[in-house]
Amino acid sequence: MKYVHALLLLIALFAPTRLWAVEPDEMLSDPTLEARARALSKELRCMVCQNESIDDSGAPLAHDLRVLVRDRIKSGDSDAQVLDFLVARYGEFVLLKPRLSWHTMALWGLPPAVLVVGAAVILIDLRRRRGWQTAGEQANLTAAEEARLAELLRDHSTT
Amino acid sequence: MIPELGHYALMLALGLALIQGIMPIVGTRTGDAVLMSIAAPAALAQFVFVAIAFLALAECYVASDFSVLNVYENSNSAMPLIYRLTSIWGNHEGSMMLWVSILAFFGALVALFGTNLPATLKANALAVQAWIAAAFHLFILTTSNPFLRVADAPFEGRDLNPILQDPGLAFHPPMLYLGYVGFSIAFSFAIAALIEGRIDAAWARWVRPWVLGAWMCLTLGIAGGSYWAYYELGWGGFWFWDPVENASLMPWLAGTALLHSAVVMEKRGALKVWTILLAIIAFSLSLIGTFLVRSGVLTSVHAFATDPTRGIFILAILVVFIGGALALYAWRAPLLKQGGLFAPISREGALVFNNLFLTSACATVFVGTLYPLALEALTGDKISVGPPFFNATFGPLFIPLMLVMPFGPLLGWKRGDIVGAAQRLLAAAVLAAVAVAAAFAIEHGGPALAPFGVGIAVFVMAGAVTDIAERTMILRLPMRATLMRAIGLPRSVWGTALAHFGIGMTLLGIVAVTAWGSERIAAVKPGETIDVSHYRLTFDGAFNRPGPNYRDVVGHFTVRRMSGDVIGAMEPSRRTFPARNMATTEAALMSRGFSQLYLSLGDPNPDGTVPVRLFFKPHVLMIWLGAVIMFFGGGLSLSDRRLRVGAPRPAKAKAKNKPALQGAE
Numbered sequence: 001m002k003y004v005h006a007l008l009l010l011i012a013l014f015a016p017t018r019l020w021a022v023e024p025d026e027m028l029s030d031p032t033l034e035a036r037a038r039a040l041s042k043e044l045r046c047m048v049c050q051n052e053s054i055d056d057s058g059a060p061l062a063h064d065l066r067v068l069v070r071d072r073i074k075s076g077d078s079d080a081q082v083l084d085f086l087v088a089r090y091g092e093f094v095l096l097k098p099r100l101s102w103h104t105m106a107l108w109g110l111p112p113a114v115l116v117v118g119a120a121v122i123l124i125d126l127r128r129r130r131g132w133q134t135a136g137e138q139a140n141l142t143a144a145e146e147a148r149l150a151e152l153l154r155d156h157s158t159t
Numbered sequence: 160m161i162p163e164l165g166h167y168a169l170m171l172a173l174g175l176a177l178i179q180g181i182m183p184i185v186g187t188r189t190g191d192a193v194l195m196s197i198a199a200p201a202a203l204a205q206f207v208f209v210a211i212a213f214l215a216l217a218e219c220y221v222a223s224d225f226s227v228l229n230v231y232e233n234s235n236s237a238m239p240l241i242y243r244l245t246s247i248w249g250n251h252e253g254s255m256m257l258w259v260s261i262l263a264f265f266g267a268l269v270a271l272f273g274t275n276l277p278a279t280l281k282a283n284a285l286a287v288q289a290w291i292a293a294a295f296h297l298f299i300l301t302t303s304n305p306f307l308r309v310a311d312a313p314f315e316g317r318d319l320n321p322i323l324q325d326p327g328l329a330f331h332p333p334m335l336y337l338g339y340v341g342f343s344i345a346f347s348f349a350i351a352a353l354i355e356g357r358i359d360a361a362w363a364r365w366v367r368p369w370v371l372g373a374w375m376c377l378t379l380g381i382a383g384g385s386y387w388a389y390y391e392l393g394w395g396g397f398w399f400w401d402p403v404e405n406a407s408l409m410p411w412l413a414g415t416a417l418l419h420s421a422v423v424m425e426k427r428g429a430l431k432v433w434t435i436l437l438a439i440i441a442f443s444l445s446l447i448g449t450f451l452v453r454s455g456v457l458t459s460v461h462a463f464a465t466d467p468t469r470g471i472f473i474l475a476i477l478v479v480f481i482g483g484a485l486a487l488y489a490w491r492a493p494l495l496k497q498g499g500l501f502a503p504i505s506r507e508g509a510l511v512f513n514n515l516f517l518t519s520a521c522a523t524v525f526v527g528t529l530y531p532l533a534l535e536a537l538t539g540d541k542i543s544v545g546p547p548f549f550n551a552t553f554g555p556l557f558i559p560l561m562l563v564m565p566f567g568p569l570l571g572w573k574r575g576d577i578v579g580a581a582q583r584l585l586a587a588a589v590l591a592a593v594a595v596a597a598a599f600a601i602e603h604g605g606p607a608l609a610p611f612g613v614g615i616a617v618f619v620m621a622g623a624v625t626d627i628a629e630r631t632m633i634l635r636l637p638m639r640a641t642l643m644r645a646i647g648l649p650r651s652v653w654g655t656a657l658a659h660f661g662i663g664m665t666l667l668g669i670v671a672v673t674a675w676g677s678e679r680i681a682a683v684k685p686g687e688t689i690d691v692s693h694y695r696l697t698f699d700g701a702f703n704r705p706g707p708n709y710r711d712v713v714g715h716f717t718v719r720r721m722s723g724d725v726i727g728a729m730e731p732s733r734r735t736f737p738a739r740n741m742a743t744t745e746a747a748l749m750s751r752g753f754s755q756l757y758l759s760l761g762d763p764n765p766d767g768t769v770p771v772r773l774f775f776k777p778h779v780l781m782i783w784l785g786a787v788i789m790f791f792g793g794g795l796s797l798s799d800r801r802l803r804v805g806a807p808r809p810a811k812a813k814a815k816n817k818p819a820l821q822g823a824e
Contacts, residue, residue: 023770043547045543051400051545092540092542097545098542104530107530111519111522111552114523115516
């Protein structure tokens, strides 16, 4: 199941320089800034990898991006500014959580849509069935039906 | 000779599958009992020949016959026997052989143990099963033949991908495939019911054990894969929302929904049409999972098939089977009669709620996995959908599911008493509130919502215990009477409680490790220490250690409590495989209760320091232990008398079939 990761790790292992995810020498000395950098790194994709964040990846590109993110943070960028900078440079592809826009509408909209439509179908179905049920319970017999019923019951009791 | 024998056996299996797929259907159409009765022996014979083919391939691996291309590419005579065997499914061709072997195995089981099935249903179901088998036999024979020879046999094989040389991989793919392919039975029965245009509660009773079995294997398979990734890949993640993982999660979600809707159908005759659709969906998602993993559509750099003919072939299988099944459903489902009225607040209502949220969660994973592919194919735009997306969408769908779960088993069929159920869950709710408070008090840092996650998990677990406590009337009756009631409870009740408890436990592990796990990254010299949580590790030095087909560079670390007591040693290593000139990170794990210390090594720096990643993973073992408990819950439920005995049979037939049935257990 993890063959993709496996392969990527192997590719990472083949890579001549960096062999690992976050390296000790990359880390910022200020723990709050470093924590922000780590959180941002988890949102950013290593573009040469398969679905891996730059925080997890051992690829050289991921290393460069981690350093870049930390440089931006050190120079005083907010989290949003860092992300904007990277999107401007590498495109939407770099974000692991796509922003809401016209072409991701279906992506973000489908899960709630399935839930809402599903709930609506269930409610309509329940209501319709309850309609049948109450109709069945409350239906009054016509005079002719009452007479027929009485006749049937009498027949039954005599036999 | 042996590979040719296997190849020939596989061709014969294809022929048998075609016979099994055509004759019984003709029989049910014309009412010819003889043609219908061909299905079972054909299924058995097909299994025998597929088994011969699989064993032939296995023999090539065991004997290290490098004249066979597949063995040459994926095995090595220096590998231990167990890895030579697991290499069979560590590659595309071999894993497809495993797939069809399991498919044929299930077909044979239906043929053997389906003695109490109506003749037409059995004939049709086995025929559908044979269509699937025929399609995959043809796929293997035309695009993925594992028995091809090399003209000049090489001396030595190229070894199995080192990262796959691991005990975790010995059982993970077979379990996963047992789950995937197990849903084919539900699919075949659903198609058979649609062909007949008739379905009743007994259908659910026949199909439920197969679904349950498949679900159990899939649960364990996914958990096994997750644990393997956790310790083998060296950064201690347990779930990555990788498309390949999602491919196994989708059938699991649909299968879990199917399991629950089949209960409603069996007990109350309601949700028939929906259950049929779920059976089709669950197996369709298994096929899609196979397609995603096998076709190489996910990526250009993939460990497996990059040959487009394979992708197109599997896509054709998908279109024919999923499209055909859904078309048949659209045409025939209106013929099926709905039954079983129920109030919104009832056991049925709770199970419908379960289905709604599980299906939505499944749709979320589906759209998140396939959207980037579809978008790129249609518009050329490239986007990424990764863990942050799934955490933001999947999580909120699971919370209501978890909150309602304890109520389900406490509600009555048809019309439930929500106030009564809430009262009975009061103790569980109080316990959950205490857990939230305790989590706030003990833990510092981590997301502010994490203690509520703990609360939900505790509520789910305590709710499962409440169900059993209520049914056995513990503390309200004398101990002895409670014990008698506990023994008298149907095993399926215990199974439900156990499985629900397990999911709560998994959730607790996920919340704890995500919120409060800690990590240290450092470069250390011998004699230096690193601290994490309440532990201090001293790096004593590195040494070399040879293995059968690899070399280890091992780092030795002494683990102490902060007070200074030595509690053990950890030895992570870097493992180099000369056959492929590759290296893996072998992390060292030390369990402390349910928590673990996790240590992995990087390559030593020129200045003599070694980079290390040290994690403290609080309660991480609960994640997989919960899955194991779910598995046993499923097993208990499967052993329930109701499912074992099945539909009533004439006394004579019963006596005759008894030994066979016991064999099935």
